[in-house]
Amino acid sequence: MVEQIENMLASYKGEKGGLIPMLQKVQQRLGYLSPEAVSQIAKLLNISESEIFGVASFYAQFRFTPSGEHSVKVCLGTACHVRGGVRILETVERELNIVPGGTTQDYKFSLERVACFGCCALAPVMVIDKEVYGRMAPAKAKQILAEY
Template sequence: MKSEIKKIIKLFKDKKGALISILQEVQKKYGYLSSEAISALAEELKISENEIYGVATFYTQFKFTKPGNHQVKVCLGTACHVRGGHGIMETVERQLNIKHGETTKDSQFSLERVACMGCCALAPVMVVDNDIFGKITSTKVKNILNDYNRNGGKKQ
């Protein structure tokens, strides 16, 4: 990992204020910012890892847990909120046994809340990877997630 990170830092050598760009590159490479990646960065950049972590946590774009094989996004925008998005979120959380922002133990799913997917007519909306599921109910959620789990990622 260290050599990879050195390579990334080289891209931004001697540029001031490049920390966020570096973090973005690291996230692009690994999918998230692991604690190892941050300590390696700290050592190379000669700033403390706590400082880097502080900067990174300010931005929602950075993730600190390894993303699962499937990205589940539940919309809690205005329309979805009105049509019971929170109930959907709760169901998904219970089904996967994680909170939003986390990844399941078997690294199959990671769950995120989003503000609007731009298809409010379909509310409430859930998105798995790139597939959009509209007008979903708690029962449907279970089936959808089960399908993904069984088929290893392919939609039925």
């Protein structure tokens, strides 16, 4: 695994401003930023792992755990926020016992929050895999999750 990560990142070695492209490359290849990859990047760029965690956790695109079988995304864009998106997110967090960026222990679900799905008329919106669920309410979110 370490060798695979080394090869993946070799072209970025010593490159100024290489952190984000490296993180993107690892995320794209592995689906998440593994501890081994973070350690390797820290060595290549001569920065601390905590610095990398600090930068990566600022961006919603990076995750530190592998994705689950089902991707659950809750919209917190303006229209969804105004119509109760936060309550939907809180319900999903409680039901799955994870926070955005996390994966359930059985790797069945991953959770993310997004800024807008582009279907604001259906707000608040939740998307599981490619299925769009609109006009969500907390009870409806619970029921839909139970169906998976």
